[in-house]
Amino acid sequence: METNQPKNQVNxxxxxxAAQKKAQMIKAVKYASxxxxxxxxxxxxxxxxxxxxxxxxxxxxxxxxxxxxLEANGDSAKMVEVLKKYEAVAQNHGxxxxxxxxxxxAVAHYDNGEYQKCIDCINDYSNTGGVIGVGAQAKKGDCxxxxxxxxxxxxxxxxxxxxxxxxxxxxxxxxxxxxxxYNEKKEYAKELEVYESIKxxxxxxxxxxVEKYIERAKTLSEKK
Numbered sequence: 001m002e003t004n005q006p007k008n009q010v011n012x013x014x015x016x017x018a019a020q021k022k023a024q025m026i027k028a029v030k031y032a033s034x035x036x037x038x039x040x041x042x043x044x045x046x047x048x049x050x051x052x053x054x055x056x057x058x059x060x061x062x063x064x065x066x067x068x069x070l071e072a073n074g075d076s077a078k079m080v081e082v083l084k085k086y087e088a089v090a091q092n093h094g095x096x097x098x099x100x101x102x103x104x105x106a107v108a109h110y111d112n113g114e115y116q117k118c119i120d121c122i123n124d125y126s127n128t129g130g131v132i133g134v135g136a137q138a139k140k141g142d143c144x145x146x147x148x149x150x151x152x153x154x155x156x157x158x159x160x161x162x163x164x165x166x167x168x169x170x171x172x173x174x175x176x177x178x179x180x181x182y183n184e185k186k187e188y189a190k191e192l193e194v195y196e197s198i199k200x201x202x203x204x205x206x207x208x209x210v211e212k213y214i215e216r217a218k219t220l221s222e223k224k
Contacts, residue, residue, distance in 0.1 A: 103136065115143035133163045134170050141177065150181050157181070172198045172205040179213070183220075192217035 106121035122140045141156030157178040164170040175198050182191035195214045198205060 103132070106136070106139065110139060110143060113146075115146045119143045130163075131170065134160045134167070134174065137163060138174050138177065141174075145181065145184075150185055153181055154178055168202055168205065169207075172202040173207055176208055179217075183217070186220075188217050188221035192221055 102121045102125045106118045106125065109115070109118035109121060119140055122136050122143075125136055137156050137160035141153040141160065144150070144153035144156060157174050160174045161171055161178070164174060175194055179191045179194035179198075182188070182194065192214065195210055195217055199210045199214065
C-alpha cells in the first residue's frame with residue numbers, strides 16, 4: 001500500500017518550511033541590525049559624551065600651560081610652576097594635549113638640567129615619527145651625553161637618523177652630534193667615517209664646516 005502524501009500536501013509542507021526559514025532569516029537580520037545600532041550608539045556616546053569633552057578639556061589645560069609659559073618669560077621660579085602645569089596635563093589628559101604636554105615637560109626638564117626626568121618624559125611620548133620624532137630622540141641623546149652615557153647617546157642618535165629617513169637637513173644635523181660623541185670617546189676613525197658620510201651624502205648641508213672636521217679627525221686618528 002502506498003504511503004506517499006498527495007502532491008498538494010507535499011507542496012504545502014515545502015511552502016511552510018520555506019516560510020519558516022524566511023521568518024528565521026528576517027528575525028536574525030533584525031537582531032543583527034539591533035546589535036549594529038547598539039554598537040554605533042555606544043561609539044557615539046563615547047565620542048560625544050567622553051572623548052570630545054576629554055579632548056576639549058585637555059586642549060584647554062595645555063592652552064593654560066602654554067599661556068603660563070609665555071608669562072614666565074624664562075623666569076626660573078615661574079618655570080617651575082609651568083613645568084607642574086605641563087606634567088599635570090600629561091598625567092590627567094590623554095589624546096594630543098597630554099602627548100604634547102609630555103614633550104613640553106621634557107624640554108623644561110632638560111633646560112632645568114633634569115636629564116633623567118627628560119628621558120622619562122620622552123619614553124612616555126608616543127609620537128615617534130616625523131620631525132618631532134627626530135627631535136625627541138635627538139633630545140634624549142643629548143640627555144645621555146650630559147649624563148656621560150655615550151653609548152646610549154649614540155643609540156638615540158642612530159634612532160633619530162633612522163626616523164629622519166634621509167632628510168637633507170635633519171639627518172646630517174644628528175649625524176654631526178653622533179660624530180662629536182665619537183670624538184669625546186676618542187674613537188677618531190669612527191668620527192672621521194661619520195663626517196665623510198655627511199660630505200658624501202649631504203654635500204649641500206652647511207650646518208658645519210665639514211672639511212675642517214674631516215681634517216681634524218684624520219689628524220687625530222693618525223696620531224692614535
